[in-house]
Amino acid sequence: MIKFWKKRIKLGTLTEDLEFDTQLNEIQKEIKDHVHKKFAGSLAIRMVDSGSCNACEAECNALSNPYYDLERLGIYFVASPRHADVMLLSGIMTFNMTPHVLEAYKQIPEPKWVITLGDCPAMQAPFDKNFAIKSPAEEHLPVAHHIAGCPPDPKEIIKGILSFLRKI
Amino acid sequence: MRLIARYAKDRGNDFEIVTIYEHEVHKEAVPKADPAIKTLAKEHPSAIWFERKMSDDFGIIIKDAFDKRPLVHQERFPHTVYPMLKDFKEDVLEFAEYIPYKYEAIRGDGIFQVSVGPIHAGIIEPGHFHFSQAGEGILHQEVRHFYKYRGIEKMLEGKTLFDAKLIIERISGNESIAYQIAWRDILFSACGNELPLSLRKRHAFLLELERIIHHVTDLGFIPNDAGFGAALAYASKLSEEARRKMKELTGHRFGFGAIDLENIFYDTASLHEWLAELEENIIFFEDWIIDIPSLWDRFDTTGILKTEKAVKYDTVGVVARASGIMLDRRAEPFYLEHGFEMVTEINGDVGARYKVRMNEVKNSIKIMQHLLVDNTAEVELNKVKDGEYMSFVESSIGELFMAIDIKDGRINRFFVRDPSFMNWQALHLMMPNNIIADFPLINKSCDLSYAGNDL
Ligand code: SF4
Numbered sequence: 234m235i236k237f238w239k240k241r242i243k244l245g246t247l248t249e250d251l252e253f254d255t256q257l258n259e260i261q262k263e264i265k266d267h268v269h270k271k272f273a274g275s276l277a278i279r280m281v282d283s284g285s286c287n288a289c290e291a292e293c294n295a296l297s298n299p300y301y302d303l304e305r306l307g308i309y310f311v312a313s314p315r316h317a318d319v320m321l322l323s324g325i326m327t328f329n330m331t332p333h334v335l336e337a338y339k340q341i342p343e344p345k346w347v348i349t350l351g352d353c354p355a356m357q358a359p360f361d362k363n364f365a366i367k368s369p370a371e372e373h374l375p376v377a378h379h380i381a382g383c384p385p386d387p388k389e390i391i392k393g394i395l396s397f398l399r400k401i
Numbered sequence: 402m403r404l405i406a407r408y409a410k411d412r413g414n415d416f417e418i419v420t421i422y423e424h425e426v427h428k429e430a431v432p433k434a435d436p437a438i439k440t441l442a443k444e445h446p447s448a449i450w451f452e453r454k455m456s457d458d459f460g461i462i463i464k465d466a467f468d469k470r471p472l473v474h475q476e477r478f479p480h481t482v483y484p485m486l487k488d489f490k491e492d493v494l495e496f497a498e499y500i501p502y503k504y505e506a507i508r509g510d511g512i513f514q515v516s517v518g519p520i521h522a523g524i525i526e527p528g529h530f531h532f533s534q535a536g537e538g539i540l541h542q543e544v545r546h547f548y549k550y551r552g553i554e555k556m557l558e559g560k561t562l563f564d565a566k567l568i569i570e571r572i573s574g575n576e577s578i579a580y581q582i583a584w585r586d587i588l589f590s591a592c593g594n595e596l597p598l599s600l601r602k603r604h605a606f607l608l609e610l611e612r613i614i615h616h617v618t619d620l621g622f623i624p625n626d627a628g629f630g631a632a633l634a635y636a637s638k639l640s641e642e643a644r645r646k647m648k649e650l651t652g653h654r655f656g657f658g659a660i661d662l663e664n665i666f667y668d669t670a671s672l673h674e675w676l677a678e679l680e681e682n683i684i685f686f687e688d689w690i691i692d693i694p695s696l697w698d699r700f701d702t703t704g705i706l707k708t709e710k711a712v713k714y715d716t717v718g719v720v721a722r723a724s725g726i727m728l729d730r731r732a733e734p735f736y737l738e739h740g741f742e743m744v745t746e747i748n749g750d751v752g753a754r755y756k757v758r759m760n761e762v763k764n765s766i767k768i769m770q771h772l773l774v775d776n777t778a779e780v781e782l783n784k785v786k787d788g789e790y791m792s793f794v795e796s797s798i799g800e801l802f803m804a805i806d807i808k809d810g811r812i813n814r815f816f817v818r819d820p821s822f823m824n825w826q827a828l829h830l831m832m833p834n835n836i837i838a839d840f841p842l843i844n845k846s847c848d849l850s851y852a853g854n855d856l
Contacts (some may be wrong), residue, residue, distance in 0.1 A: 252699045282524075288657075290525060298638055328494060330475075331479070360551060
């Protein structure tokens with residue numbers, strides 16, 4: 234443990250390459266302002282995977298790593314749809330998941346928004362439409378915003394959330 | 402004899418039931434008029450899911466099965482539809498009447514049921530876990546999946562190998578490179594080409610990088626599930642760096658599209674440097690984490706899978722090796738020449754699985770150092786020949802098995818068995834004598850794929 238603190242103190246705070254950092258800082262400042270004004274300081278997201286390959290989830294998890302650390306902007310991933318403002322929907326809406334997705338959406342209190350994450354829910358990923366797939370999500374839910382990519386990387390997700398915030 | 406997979410094929414007039422064992426392949430033909438077979442579940446409990454899936458996919462009847470519930474077809478799935486039959490061509494399916502699923506449950510005075518999922522509290526994949534509880538203690542658990550069932554096997558039929566690749570690499574995001582390598586091996590056998598060594602090395606290098614990303618992510622998430630968040634912060638920083646390296650080498654953070662036949666130049670000097678730095682960080686991390694007694698208090702003796710049970714349930718990968726089974730598809734000359742060492746533990750608990758991952762990361766770094774060479778080779782593929790092909794790859798989770806039949810240059814039957822498919826069936830064995838609060842920890846220590854399992 235002592236070694237750990239030694240390293241911690243010796244290293245201090247690191248920044249990534251400056252251009253990326255300043256760019257990110259600006260985005261983050263704007264997000265923070267929006268969240269402050271429109272969501273009283275905290276935006277709660279309920280992530281729902283409706284049949285993804287798990288890469289989209291991995292990128293959402295990466296949002297909490299020390300490089301991006303989304304929580305400092307007041308954006309939280311919450312455990313229950315009843316605590317959420319936004320449903321972040323990934324995956325291709327499988328036959329088996331669709332009823333559960335719709336139920337989760339119903340449980341979110343008004344006002345609520347759906348953001349689709351990745352190419353899958355928009356039926357843009359290389360999968361073919363078949364009996365087991367109910368995408369595109371627009372046919373089932375009022376989609377407020379779409380973040381494209383297969384998967385969108387953490388920076389693209391952050392940018393996507395910002396453009397959603399600008400819209401509403 | 403270890404059971405690897407069991408699946409069926411629609412051959413027009415009859416079904417062929419293929420059973421793959423460690424060293425043998427059994428084939429059985431059953432007439433469509435009376436599609437009944439006998440279960441293997443008595444010798445191999447892991448045959449149950451294979452057989453239930455066969456019933457859902459083809460309508461094959463397992464005569465003496467004690468578990469005849471549907472597996473892939475959930476409550477609203479029309480129960481008379483068998484999508485893997487060649488004459489099923491529907492693209493849209495309407496929701497049918499809701500038929501409740503009968504969960505395995507222990508009943509009695511004071512015993513209660515806890516249902517978890519399919520949507521979980523964190524950012525994870527959907528699946529259902531059903532617990533029978535006596536207070537905090539778990540008496541029994543049933544794992545129920547296939548919420549992510551995308552009909553991949555059917556989707557790939559009729560495609561060429563090359564068209565299928567875009568989908569194959571997206572079956573399970575964490576194991577994309579492994580799936581692509583399984584595809585590559587089938588491609589090369591179908592073309593009758595020899596795989597050039599330099600290409601093999603580059604692909605193996607990427608497979609180890611994928612393993613590192615996956616293992617290191619888990620090395621952070623497992624302590625996090627025991628309430629030690631600092632480990633996640635440190636490990637997720639390392640895995641982010643490794644993921645960026647993947648992007649730098651392949652153009653994609655998960656390596657989608659990475660396994661190709663191009664000659665790609667790697668700057669070996671800078672990669673050696675990067676590997677050395679990673680190794681240093683991992684050793685530092687290990688040194689730190691091994692020394693936190695309250696964490697190991699949670700890890701040790703939690704979620705034990707005994708060796709006999711691990712063998713009986715035909716488990717694979719990290720789970721099997723942590724229970725003392727020497728099983729790794731990399732135990733072959735190519736890898737042995739390049740620094741591979743089998744990592745095993747004997748306790749079969751969360752701690753053992755954690756240590757296996759930690760040591761495998763270090764071994765993967767060593768393998769990668771051996772694989773770095775900068776010579777290149779040209780390949781010109783012959784024409785794809787019709788036939789039945791199969792391949793095995795050790796993914797970050799365990800042994801991946803893929804089988805593709807090609808007819809008239811197109812895929813006639815695609816089958817893949819993710820390592821998770823075996824290990825999910827053994828998960829419930831780790832539950833008795835544990836409290837429900839430890840379930841997330843035990844589950845994470847196995848870190849199985851839902852997407853690869855459900856297809
Ligand atoms: S959009 Fe791409 S990365 Fe995301 S779940 Fe779909 S296939 Fe996976």
